[in-house]
Amino acid sequence: MPLPAKAFQRWLHGVAPDASVADVARASGVKRTTLAQQLVRGKVAEATVVAISRAFNMNPVAALGSFEPYWDLGKPPIPPTLQELVSQIATADLLHAIIARTEPDAGTGNGTGTDKGTAPPGLGPPPHATSVKNWVDAIDDGELRHRVSAATGVAPQNYSAQLTANRLAPELAVATSRAAGVGLASGLVAAGLVTEAEAGWPPDARQAALDGMTDGELTALAGERLQALGKALRRQEHDQRQTETIWENLG
Amino acid sequence: MSEILPWITLVVCASAALARLPSAVRGVNPTLFLIFLLATAAGILSIEQFYMAIDGALGGINIAHVLLRLIVFATIYLIAVRVTKGFGAPDAHRMISGRPGLAMLAIFTAALVTVFLLMEPAASSVRFREAGAVSARNEALLPYYWAAARGYLAYVSLALLPALLRSVRESLPPLVRTGAALMAAGAVATVAGLCLEFAPLQLLVVAPAVNNGAVVFYTSGLVLVWMARVKAANRGGHGTSSTGR
Incomplete structure (x- = not known):
């Protein structure tokens, strides 16, 4: 609003x-x-x-x-949770991290760009292509969407449509934070309205959260992201093909 | 009022044909041009002055009307073939251009021509409206003539309707969905046109509006889908909307 x-x-x-x-x-x-x-x-x-x-x-x-x-x-900001921080790392950056960790000589500490060119480049700033949905998924206890819908009067399907389109109205972003009990500005970061620094996130918080993940956690998360991405791309390609067929016959 | 409706229909169809001419020359979907051209021809034959002149040249016994009905058959057949292919409806496609579909076309065409031949020749009258007054036999046969003429259109429209309605709900460009909705309206109007042939007399006043509406809906639906492609092509990449965003 x-x-x-x-x-x-x-x-x-x-x-x-x-x-x-x-x-x-x-x-x-x-x-x-x-x-x-x-x-x-x-x-x-x-x-x-x-x-x-x-x-x-x-x-x-x-x-x-x-x-x-x-x-x-x-009010004084609530610090972001680890899941929230990780949700705001782009899928490509997660994959870079996996590759960097599996490089043969990556064993020496969490490379901060000092040795050779193998260290991952710095993380891209939020938001990324699926920021909004990943953020909501990261703080969702299973009932979150219902609570947001009840609190704001926005129909669940409209709320979902925004998440899928990687958009989130500021009012809904804050309402989502309230309903989940997390930092109130996090949703605004995911929606791209404010930067992570403006929301009071520590400068290297996302990198630290990423470094704190085990190989298993990181790989599983990247796998989930890739699966979701694959599904979205396939749907897009299907729509694309369908449109092409229409043009071929009726355009 | 009912005198101006055929003119509106003719203007819509003729404009569409004219607008489609350049694409046809370039070889882009010439069928679409043919559809609009046939619709224009049907529109011409639905207007009294043109009808009298053309039928006069054909002997003045309403052969032009049979011709008109066959042109309409051809038009809706071509529309249906394109739409079922474009909107990906293989079942509907079979019902129209597969063996059962062609059988239906043959049956209705044969019925139309047979009923016409069984009737006593009547002097030219647009929309065949005075043919019934010639003799009792003609009056008895006329409903069968119209049932054959409108029956095939209704059959094709019913076959098309599910595919059109499905496309309205799918995640396609808005103009395509609007076009599909308009064609669905055309299909409904076509079926209504058949029903009106058997409706009580009081309802007959709306028949011209329904029948002309069907043509206008189908035509403008096709034009909108075409416009959707023009719009997509203008945004770059020959109708391939960008996947990047």
Whole structure:
């Protein structure tokens, strides 16, 4: 649910008392027309607040926390769980890690890029191609989707559709965190709205979580990811073939 | 009102044929052009002035009407072949162009021609509407003529309907799904057209709207599917929507 324009104006006045809409737009990179339209409609997107707070060197999570629907984001952050951290590592990075671990001379410690070229490159920043779904799966106790649906009134199939499309509305992301009892900004990281640093995740937390996994855990996780990816790709290819057949005969 | 409907139908079909001409010249799915061309010919034969002139040239005994019905058979046959292939419905495809399908086509064609030959020659009248007034025998035979004329269309439409409805629900480009929905509406209207032949007289006033609607729905459905390809091709990569996103 986007933020009410009134509350946004009040917040903006506190952040940049003298700036005009044009100034704010220029500083934040939000298109002036977009910003004006959101103000006229009375609904300001969370992404707008994030962009503006970055422009004025504020923490976006704290900024969102000053709005009523997100009041609890202002509280001190709960650190991310290991599963959450690992869920935000791209599948390709997991595979790199497996390859690096099985290289013949990878035995000396968890290579941090010092020896030869065999060490994996640094992890790509979240979000990755299946961030949202992997995050929800990582914190799901089996009933999570139902609880989120009950708390927000969003139909389960619409919620699932967002996860599959690797999208998650900020409101739903936070509601999911609340329902799972994990750090409130984690979902915003998975949805790509804020960075892991902005959410208060320690800089090397994901790498440390990855290094802490046994070979078995890592391989099993990568296997799950590959299986899911394979399924998605096959479905995509099936749709693709079907469309091609339609073009061939009716296009 | 019912005088303007055939004109609307003709304009829709003729525009589609004209728009499809360049693709046909380039050799892209010429069947589609042929479908629109046949539909246009049927549209022309459904308009009084053209019908009288053409039938006059054919002897003035409504041979043009049999011709019109056969053109409509050919049109729906071609549409059905393309749609069942394109939307991947092998069962429906067999029911239309396999042995049973061709048998149906032969039976209905033979029935149509036989009933026509059994009737006493009647002076040209568009939509064959005055043929019944010529004699009691003609009046008795006319319902059979129309049953044969609309029966095959309804048969094909019923065979197509499941495949079309399935495609509406599948994860295909929105324009394709809309096109399939329009063709499904055309199929329903075609079946309704047959039912109306046996309906009470009060209902007959809607018959022209239903029958012309069927043609317009089928045609615009085909055009939309084609538009979907044009749109996909414009986005890059000849109708192959990117798999990257």
